[in-house]
Amino acid sequence: MATLEKIRSKGGVFVAIFIGLALAAFILTDLMSSGPSIFSGNQTEVLNINGKSIGINEFQNKISEMEEFNKLNTGATGLTEEETYSLREQIKEMFISQALLEERYEQLGIAVTSEEVLDMVTGRNIHPAIYQHPLFADPGTGIFDPQRVMSFLQNKNVDPTAYFYWMVMEEQLINEKLFIKYGNLLKKGMYMPTALKNQEIAARSKSVDFDFVGVRLSTVADSLITVSEKEVKDYYNKNKKYFKREATRDIEYITFAIEPTDADRTAALEWVNKLIGDFSSPEVDPIQFVNLNSDIQYIGRNQRLAEFSSQVQDFILSAKVGDVFGPYFEDNAYKASRLVAINNMPDSARARHILIRETTLDATNALADSLMDLIRKGADFADLARRYSQDPGSAINGGDLGWFTEGMMVPEFNDAVFKGKTGDLVKTQTQYGIHIINIQQQGPATPKYNLATLVREIHYSSETYQDVYRQAARFAADNNTPEKFNQAIEEGKLVKRYGRSIRENDNYVGGFTSARELVRWAFETNVGSMSPVFEFDDQFVIANLVNAAEEGYASVNEVSPQITAYLKQQKKAELLAAQIEAKLASGASFETIAADYNTEVETVNGLSFSDIQVPGAGVEPALVSAAVNTPAGQISKPVKGNNGVYVLKVNNVETVEVSEDLLNTEFAQNTLMTVDYQLIRALRNDAEIKDRRARFY
Template sequence: MATLQKIRNRGVFIGIIIGGALLAFIAGDALKSGGSILANSRNEMAEIAGESINIRDFQNRFNHSLEVNKLMSGQNSIPSEQVERLREQVYQQMVQEFVMNREYDELGISVTSEELFDMVQGRNIDPTIRQLFQNENGMVDKDQVVATLKQLIAAPNGTPQKAYWLNIEESIITQRNLAKYNTLVQKGLYMPNALVKDMAAKGSKKVDFNYIVKSYNLISDSTITVSESEIRDYYNKHEDLFKQAESRKIDYVSFDVVPSTEDYKETEKWVVDLKEDFTKEVNDIQFVELNADNDFNAYYFKEGEITNSELNAFAFSANKGDIFGPYFENEMYQMAKLHDVKMLPDSVAARHILIRPINGDFKSAEAKADSLKALLAKGSEFASLAKENSADQGSAVNGGDLGWFTQGKMVQPFNDAAFSSNKNEVKVVLTQFGAHVIQVTNMSTPVKKVQLAIVDRKVEASQKTIQTAYAKARTFAGKNIEKDAFAKAITAENLSRRTANLKRETKLIPGLENSRDLVRAAYNTEDMESVLLNGDNSAVFEFGDKFVVAFLTDIKEEGIASIQEKVSEIKRAIRQDKKAELIIADMAKNSAGAQSLLSVAQKENLELKNATGISFQSFQIPGAGIEPKVISTASLLGKGKISSPVKGNQGVYMLVITNENSDEVSDVTVEAFKSRLEQGYQYRTNYQAFQALKDNANVIDKRYKFY
């Protein structure tokens, strides 16, 4: 059906829309059956506002989304990274639907059938529908919309076309409901004119000032005492400062799979044993493709380009067919055969005409290219033929000219044809892009170049080596299944203890390939005294070339951190407060009766600094950093007046305004300022309103149990 192809062709655009509200049409039962789902807590993958979401419902939606993406892309499989993104998208969509639908029901927000008709084929066509059905003039073809709808109504349930359309309808309904809600919230925002005028006036004022700062670091921490009662009082008064997200910490040791001496010898022997056959081989390229780890490299090297100096010397003194090695390089045993020697330029200038195949018909494309070559032979102008026939519009406008390029810059068949041509020779060559008519128009002076056929084999751990590493890990885990024994064994065996801080959503632990299973294990237990177990009930995790044994060492719940966890942080804050009090008292004494800030600076032995163009809306002071209290003081301080000591983030400040100027604050200025503020708040509404509802719904994510 043409509609299906059109949707596929517009896959990126529709993907964005579907990403916002793709799967709502199958959500009803899953999201309305919360109470009944509670019967099986083992299958609970999330909890929203006290209601349970079952993993089966989520998986059904995810599987459906996966199939829709396959249909849209025309692919039979989706890359693993995209699958992970899709799984996250489906989850976030479920949360959004659940949270917002409750709000819509309470507020009476909905889309009527008449409104949906208007969005699809009425006067107010939704942008999604407009994008799908607009004609070459940019107008919506309503006849096509109606014809498509008739076809979809007649189509059996479950057909891809019908599923697409249902998704699109649900997506535009969801977007319309969300737009109504956001508009409702935005209409409730109000900026009092007096407040706006005051903010505009403060923002228009810019000041230059001199200042001194006495750093807290000038007072040694050892001279400041902090009592336990002070710590408790500070903690109780500043609980909001100690909010923490949930997290878990693990300690682990890894037993790396490293090739043994025997593995190196076996790999070298494998290469040596091939040398006689390689010497006799006539088809070097085929031999390399069949035996080497890396494909044949068709590049022609000039003298000095081969980084291995001994191989470079061999290549430019040997005869074709001679072999160098085996030699060891980049963790591989290799041997090189001099495959070819040619006089070639370093760079060429060329032009081309590209004939793209229609429906994969390369023969017809090649036939057309041959006909163009024949016309050139009869005297036709290359530039004219390129402008009229080339599918490469970037070069066609310049008569097909590609300019100068070096070896390896073009796809291999094109490269080979260009660098093996004589000046002004015309060739036809096929690449994955189509048929090219190529003419080299200029070239640098040819020099001797060589082509090497290299057989290589990377040194990798044998099965015996892998089993040895696994046995070490298993023995270590078996002997140290408890936390204290684990810690002692690490020291006794001189192993390296590693630590990882984890979130529920952590996908990868740095240095451990595909390590999500270890994260899940850490979140599927509360036991911090015993070794972690994987899905096979084994204490040994395998991640790439590492075997890992791990312990859960810390659990932080979301909420307020304990006073014990924050003692050091609290002590630093109290010390800074006490230092500030001492410095403020000292500065107040030395500034009493002072006629200038310079005299205070001299008494305090401090440098007099300056800042320019600072306003109430400034983020920081150049040279001083983020100091909001100092900026606020500067904005309100009268010109020429020395401020009282100001407690800042880095130290205690004193300042004096040396210059000030203000832009005119007219009614027009205030109105423009108000408009910018309102626009900023409206943009924030779309995110913050939902985030507030989500926080209120107390969403508990339990996906770690399954993924």
Template structure:
């Protein structure tokens, strides 16, 4: 692979990585999509650290990205998936420049020209530079290749080579500044011995408990009474529990467009018009490619593999045809192309050669060289052991033993089942390049080779129009949530629900390419009914059931959740009162259990860091209490997750005291340093108070 090709492929991967979450590499633009950013009432894409990002500025970023994307890939078009990726990269770049570059300036981080030179042409250059400018024969980095490239890149009259290199250097520079910033934070981390000691005890210290639990399930919900003030009080005192992101809930009905009888007749007529020409065709592959909706379909089938419509063709002459017959959503005609004899199973061995960096030609060349060596007298088994990347079979000289048809991927399968014993075909699959030797073939059986032409049964314009009218009538007649639900019930329609829709979601679950429906949900008011949306072969009418804005959810939005919590608290109050009464006249856990009609139970090996009790489940408050009271002391009632507990610690198993905590310090330090990049950026982003309005534009 040429140096320029390697740089072109690698340069897009080098722009800032913040904790694996922020990737800002230079790609392309979405201007070619025909979308305009200024269609929104607001002209701002967002705000970062008080700095407004205008739609015009964002579009300029995208335009620059598109130029580089086209240079790097040679692509003249951008599909919607790539387009969305580019938008995300543009936003990440803005986040990085405004948030991180300000940080770099604040702490004095920079990359000098000399540093950049060392990263490109020094004794220990950036890994991507090393790969791009290595000697092909030895794999050793060659500094002179870098210098030669830099001297000659201006010779490209288009200027594309220099633009790519500048972006490549920019990526290296930003990556280096990020490394310096993260290293600054890492160097400031310190693990005190006391903390290491605490973590050591938390993981090694165990306790045994005796306890009584009165479960919340012992009291039915109907026994609990509460009022609106109880709900308001709980909601006010537990607002952190109800923090929410901006989201929407919609309900919708789908009008699936089903081909009509007229559409079915049209498809059948279209394939009938091809029947005589298909029968007379002498080049079936070309005929199928030109006229069939199903692409090239040529299959070799055994008698037991044939659908009922084709059974009679198994013993028919070459050129015989059958059809049209209906198969799922299409009409087909089958033609007998040939008769072949295929074994039930074969035995083969192979050498798998991986395709490195997309260079299939190099892998094919190596396979061809190995084939010549084997033909010249080298043993296949030895070559497989030495060169094959399929290590399982390589250990057996490449032998795959006996296998039936369909066991291997299609290129491999076809090569061995339709070849001859002793053949050594070379094929390409998704796993790489295979040099194969067919070593055995079982008894052969007759198969028939069929060619198929196909015409899809598709809804025509008139059918789409009929369904659009039906969907429009439904939307126009049912303008409220109540009317919507009533109509759904009366018409026996299947109402679907999509909840927790986020502004950046690209689709609704189960509905492909439904971004416009997401955008509608964030533009309209609660209670709105949509116009019909067309998505491929369906129309959708939606109702906007709930609007949730960022912040604390209102009581109405989380009322069911609050009610459950209030009921649980009131149950806890009753159970705590019952247990306190029992405790007042008891001297042991057993007495408490008897008085509250419960059992005295035990649990061993409770660990502070696990938060759970065997047989009970997650109970952090109970575990915390166990390590906070004295041994053999009966606790006060403790409100847990599953019920109210009274506990007594019957044994504490403390680990041996140690004086050297270096191993524990290193583990804690490693855990913290691994999170530095991500958590530092997330903290900075939160402090920057980022507002992202992209959902209003795309």
């Protein structure tokens, strides 16, 4: 139990470091079994990756394990529906990556030895997830202590919670190491051929000045271009792989918002009126009263007059301490405010500090007192901050925190700075340790006001909820066909909304979160069906399924408009290129071509091969390539680009020195990035993956 409490109290930061590492990399292996589930089969199969079946029991066990791991780290009792959906997505990716990578590891003989694991947790190459884990830090200094790792490992076998926690951590470390080894093999096997390197150097060694004329494809009227049905079919057949799609659904829907009524607002107002008498009593502690009764707890800040709304400002200007204002309406709530204090305080301050955190509180105070004595005797504050402060962010600047306003720091620190005066050297304790604070500067003192505010937020009542539901249910019953549905929307001038290209495992539809019920309905019903009444995000929803596209290839008819538009653009480019080439052959100048197409001659200076955009043309790699490779003084052939057709003349070529070492470094960096970010994607592209989670979730 002691270990469990330590994990819960200290593991929060670790979640961000370690879970992020494991889940983002998609390399978590199966903690329970690396083989196929004995329950796998058509009815219980959740995933199938290249023939390897993952059953519902195996998949759900993984979810349960990671939920438990999250509870140990955060102390949370469970996950929200949205968090659970996200976890299912991540675990799906884990299983896919596991299946794809394990085969490669086995083929190549990649493994991680126990000695390597020990080195990552207690050796010379400690993994950041271990080194930065609060569980393995000295409680007094916050510094990593390898002895605490050893102690944890020695005791984990007698504590089931610690054993489970370590097994998860160890598997992450092992699998990250495997992934790195595999990636490094690929990276070391990649190189830039000499011919390609020389070609790249030659291209980069030029900086060109040139003139060009660009003729936009849009200048050719669509009516001048004809694309035949055969051309569309031929293109489709040659490029069919690009039209592969997931199963999707399209819906139309309307919503009935569950919003507070006038009666709900009146109830909130009556609640404040009922309590305002007690709240106004001089015998009542206003802060305690607010914390016991209000929907929003006491803030405890001294605020400038301008920070309050105009109606509260009017009250403050004529009020004395103890006066109460309200009820008043603000921020969708009814409120009553009591003036607790009026203080003259600076609005901002500049301070520096030294944060001390030793193994015990007595030792921390002793060191802090010693340093304060040295400072009073003339020691340099900034030098001591650099040497002793446990706040690395400010220590490097001599402890300087710069200017900050009230409320930015934790309360104890804030009060020490804003209740003190310029030049004070004070000591205060916060959750982070003992602070030695030097107040360097304070802004001019201005009146500030401390208010305790009783708040009753306006929410809809159960009666309102039931009334809106009855409206939605009546609409659904009366309009149970698409024809009636649309007619009622038109007659009632309701707002019809659309959900397009919904995928089988989606969790979001339109602006709704956690809309799995609606998604599952859309995939289990037929086109033309009307949905039951769903509830999402304080809204009731009624939907109509208008289209269903199954997994496979989109038909040629479905993608014909897309293909036709693309082929028209290609034909426009060919037409313009032929026209411009004919004009050049007849001796037309740049100016003549520009005038013929109602455009201008553009001039570009200092363009190199590494440039992405061309001024006056946009992102046109073909134009960049043509400019760099066209000899000086020569007019190019027409260049077909993304947005238009171009013809250019290079006026000047400058030689630019290109560092081969720099090119090698750039290639190495690009290789690292490519392998790290594209490895799993490349494996997935060649894999056959069947995702059947929608059967179960």
